[in-house]
Amino acid sequence: MDLKLERKNALILASSQGLGKAIAAELVKEGANVMLASRDEQKLAAVQKELSPLGAGKVGYVVADITNAEAIKSLVSQTALEFGGIDILINNAGGPPGGSFTDFNDEDWQQSFELNLLSFIRTIRESLPHLKKQGGKIVNIASSSIKEPIPGLILSNTFRTAIVGLSKTLASELAPDKILINTVGPGRIATDRIQHLDKMNADKLGVTQEKITEQSIGKIPLGRYGEPEEFAKFVTFLVSGANTYLTGQSYLVDGGLVKSI
Template identity: 75%
Template sequence: MDFQLENKNALILASSQGLGKAIAEELVKEGSNVMLVGRYEEKLVKAQEELQKLGLGKVVYTVTDLTKLEDIQALVKKTVDEFGSIDILINNAGGPPAGTFADMSDEHWQQSFELNLLSYIRTIRESLPYLKQKGGRIVNIASSSIKEPIQGLILSNTFRTAIVGLAKTLSVELAPDNILINTVGPGRIATERIQYLDEVTAEKKGITQEQLSQQLLKNIPLGRYGEPEEFAKFVTFLVSGANTYLTGQSYLVDGGMVKSI
């Protein structure tokens, strides 16, 4: 299948590691130019060096604080300066802290809103003039909590589902410009984020991470955690020329973990 991704220009948030980096890797292999984004330059430099060896696409990076409007505006400008336009936008951000409603202060709620929802809104708004030029693709990375809330992750449960409402609404508003927008939620994919959550949960339960993993694997029909590249390949299809009719939808890549219909 021809994904028609050669010479496409992709802006990928939170892409120095984890799922964002895995998506960047797949797009570079397909010949896309990729803007890596993160808070720590040393991680971005390492990711750029690794990815640049993989394909024909150009790989650059920008250090960005996604909670700051001026940083997002500068990021979009730099992407356009480097590549000429933006064809693909991957919204992604580190997950908010774990905890219950009683654990969270106004500061927690505000920080999570700014990082996990407002950053998506701002980046879409700033990128839209360029995405409209050729009928762009947007994918918002969320969580399996968009289908089934996760105990102890109230911030994620709240703001990830808000992303779904945003994308569903925009799928209608942006359709006349042939912009397709979808939401993808990872299940238990083997990333740094999942390792952190497993550490927190295991500590609360007073068991080892290995014991916790064995418990969690019982809930995954495929019997294992997913690999970042498995998630990335699906996102790559959604932003590719092979996808011409899927928009406004929410998908899970979770090995069958979530049982909701």
């Protein structure tokens, strides 16, 4: 299948590690130009060096704090200037801290709102003039909590679900401009985030992290955590030329973990 990604220009947030990095790698392999973005320049430079030999496209990076409106404006403008446009936007952000409702104050809620929802809104808004030129693709990375709330992750449950409402509404508004937008939620994918959550739960229950991981895997029909590359391949399809009719949808890449219909 020809994914028609050669010379397409992609901006990927939170792409110095984890799922963002894995998506960047797949797009580079398909010949796309990829702009990496995160707050850690050292990691970004290392990832740029690692990914550049994988394909014919350019790999650049911009250091950006996506909770800052001006930083997002600069990130989008630099991407469009360097690549000559933006065809693909992948919104992504690190997960907010775990805890219950009584653990968080107004500042905690505000910080999570700015990181996990407002950053997506701002980046879409800034990217639209570029995406509208020839049509484009947007994927918002969320969580399996968009289908089933995860205990102990109330901040994530709240704002990840809001992303679905945003995406579903924009699917109709952006369709006349030939822009497709979808939401993808990872299940238990083997990233640093999942390692952190397993350790948090282990500490809370007074058991080993290995025990928590074993219990989590036992709930997954496929019997293992997913690999970042598996998640990335699905996102790559959604933003590719092979996807011409899927928009406004929410998908899980979770090995069958979530039982909701």
